[in-house]
Amino acid sequence: MKKILVYFIVLMAIPFALKAQQEPFHKFAPLPYAYDALEPYIDKMTMEIHYDKHHRAYYNNFMAAMKGTELEKTPMLSIFANISTQPVAIRNNAGGYWNHEMFWNCMKPNGGGTPSGKLGDAITSTFGSFDNFKKQFAEAGVKRFGSGWVWLVVGKDGKLFISSTPNQDNPLMNIAEQPGTPVFCLDVWEHAYYLKYQNKRGDYINAWWNVVNWDFAQKLYAEALEKK
Amino acid sequence: MDYQFPSLPYAFNALEPHIDAQTMEIHYTKHHKTYFDKFVAAIKETESNGKSLEEIFANVSKLPMAVRNHGGGLFNHTMFWESMSPNGGGAPAGQLADAINAKYGSFEDFKTKFNDAAANRFGSGWAWLSVKADNSLCVCSSANQDNPLMDTSDCPATPILGLDVWEHAYYLKFQNRRPEYISAFWNVVNWSVIEARYNSIVK
Numbered sequence: 201m202k203k204i205l206v207y208f209i210v211l212m213a214i215p216f217a218l219k220a221q222q223e224p225f226h227k228f229a230p231l232p233y234a235y236d237a238l239e240p241y242i243d244k245m246t247m248e249i250h251y252d253k254h255h256r257a258y259y260n261n262f263m264a265a266m267k268g269t270e271l272e273k274t275p276m277l278s279i280f281a282n283i284s285t286q287p288v289a290i291r292n293n294a295g296g297y298w299n300h301e302m303f304w305n306c307m308k309p310n311g312g313g314t315p316s317g318k319l320g321d322a323i324t325s326t327f328g329s330f331d332n333f334k335k336q337f338a339e340a341g342v343k344r345f346g347s348g349w350v351w352l353v354v355g356k357d358g359k360l361f362i363s364s365t366p367n368q369d370n371p372l373m374n375i376a377e378q379p380g381t382p383v384f385c386l387d388v389w390e391h392a393y394y395l396k397y398q399n400k401r402g403d404y405i406n407a408w409w410n411v412v413n414w415d416f417a418q419k420l421y422a423e424a425l426e427k428k
Numbered sequence: 429m430d431y432q433f434p435s436l437p438y439a440f441n442a443l444e445p446h447i448d449a450q451t452m453e454i455h456y457t458k459h460h461k462t463y464f465d466k467f468v469a470a471i472k473e474t475e476s477n478g479k480s481l482e483e484i485f486a487n488v489s490k491l492p493m494a495v496r497n498h499g500g501g502l503f504n505h506t507m508f509w510e511s512m513s514p515n516g517g518g519a520p521a522g523q524l525a526d527a528i529n530a531k532y533g534s535f536e537d538f539k540t541k542f543n544d545a546a547a548n549r550f551g552s553g554w555a556w557l558s559v560k561a562d563n564s565l566c567v568c569s570s571a572n573q574d575n576p577l578m579d580t581s582d583c584p585a586t587p588i589l590g591l592d593v594w595e596h597a598y599y600l601k602f603q604n605r606r607p608e609y610i611s612a613f614w615n616v617v618n619w620s621v622i623e624a625r626y627n628s629i630v631k
Binding site for chain 2: 253257288345347390395398399
């Protein structure tokens with residue numbers, strides 16, 4: 201009887217073991233909140249299409265573009281550090297995959313407010329005040345012509361700066377004009393806001409401050425400084 | 429010359445159901461108008477003020493980025509509106525049809541090539557059918573508001589048909605489904621205008 205039970209347990213475990221083996225190194229993470237969690241600032245339909253269509257397409261295209269290559273087991277940061285040697289499909293889709301995952305984490309329901317702690321201090325000392333930082337960050341978002349992203353970045357010298365990148369590029373890529381470690385980001389592709397805000401990108405950015413997740417930025421900032 | 433904001437050659441809802449009225453209204457009164465206003469403000473600061481857009485594009489690499497972006501946005505959208513019609517669709521005729529068949533094998537093969545250019549443009553931009561200096565046809569795409577008339581272009585030519593693939597051109601109706609928008613576009617292409625452009629270049 202005991203023997204049968206052992207066989208039974210082993211048999212039951214096989215599908216799970218197989219699944220673990222098949223689990224890809226690069227995963228498509230679940231959205232950390234419901235589609236409607238950021239209402240009324242970011243609408244439910246935008247979140248659903250943005251995550252389930254755009255983000256998922258970047259992930260799927262990234263997986264397809266690197267199929268059978270060593271990138272399948274290479275950490276994203278290493279891929280970005282050598283992105284200039286990769287085909288443009290990797291650059292675009294790896295960027296789209298990674299940037300969006302970071303973006304979801306940069307937001308949360310009941311977010312907003314101001315950063316405290318070390319990040320709060322660094323922002324104040326770098327930009328003069330939190331309001332000045334917000335102004336410069338929003339301006340970078342409005343001025344990015346076409347599709348792209350805005351970033352708060354820790355540079356090699358440990359100092360904060362704001363940059364923007366075209367399309368799905370990011371500051372971790374070795375082709376970035378202003379390289380560094382991003383701690384906070386904003387998607388300014390039209391798909392991020394067009395259903396609710398249409399041509400009014402500035403209104404989208406104003407609304408977005410109400411859902412930013414400063415705890416997450418704080419965490420990335422502390423990690424970036426530790427690496428120095 | 430004074431720069432003029434062109435009127436839309438048809439009503440906002442004229443291209444329904446292929447291009448929806450809300451998209452047309454915002455696209456024309458907000459996006460296009462903003463490019464016009466910003467271009468006029470930017471060109472005033474340069475010695476090229478008063479020159480034609482074609483002349484400006486031929487030297488755009490030496491002008492401020494705002495001239496390139498907004499001048500492109502002004503010209504490209506004007507051409508785009510004129511390239512569409514409520515009575516559009518079908519296939520080109522005459523010399524243009526012959527040239528398309530000679531170059532691409534068939535109208536369907538040309539459409540496939542143009543569709544690919546439009547679908548594969550990553551981020552914001554345009555797909556073009558243009559006439560090169562040797563009068564041959566070419567299909568290409570450009571980023572943002574660039575176009576083949578600009579001296580920065582990697583496919584320099586005279587465009588005769590442009591398709592806007594910025595997300596603002598289709599997002600309200602088609603969201604992430606850019607290929608569906610491209611398919612719908614063929615139903616409103618005003619081939620008689622495209623043919624006239626072609627004929628005036630190769631004459």
